[in-house]
Amino acid sequence: MTLTSRDTSPAASQSGPVVFVVDDDASVREALGALFRSIGLAVRLFGSALEFLQGKPGETPGCIVLDVRLPGVSGLDFQTQLSALGIHLPIIFMTGHGDIPMSVRAMKAGAIDFLAKPFREQDMLDAVAAAIECDGRRRRDLEAISNLRSHFASLTPREQEVLTHVTSGLMNKQIAAALGLSEITVKIHRGNLMRKMGARSLADLVRQAEALGVGTPLEMAR
16 A cells, blocks of 8 residues: 555545645655544545545545645645535645645635645644535535425426515515416415425525525526
């Protein structure tokens, strides 16, 4: 087993977060691996950006601890590449040669932290904890949106139409007139869609519509 790309924690086979360390210095990789294992985190070590991609991180939760200066593509360019590939793991940069423009670029692109070597172990652990928490929030938000989309897809076309009118602020009587329906029929559709969407109130429904990007009837028709 090599030092460049390997699983260094028994927990890595579980579904918990993984810290992906990408650094071409084997001693740095091993030291970070030992640090993260000491607090029970799963760790995977890579010597280059290419090795990381070949490791197929997929949808594994966690974060990336990434050296700015790597063989081949730089850490900052790799950050851009990861985003283009749809890999949105939070990144903590580390460098022995960092400067303000580099750190600003990294943070603007969404990096969690930018640590200059040598850094305190606690600073790295704090940054990793923040990154893992950030990734957890992002995944929960994505799951919530996915569930909302499934609920919305379960609505009939008429219920979707009524929803757009309801969340536009129209009253039942106005919706009935706009759609050529009786007011009681609108009430039935409204009750059904509220139940299917799992909305406990109009405010809930409006928030759900905003999250889905569903607004006015005109927007719905596009």
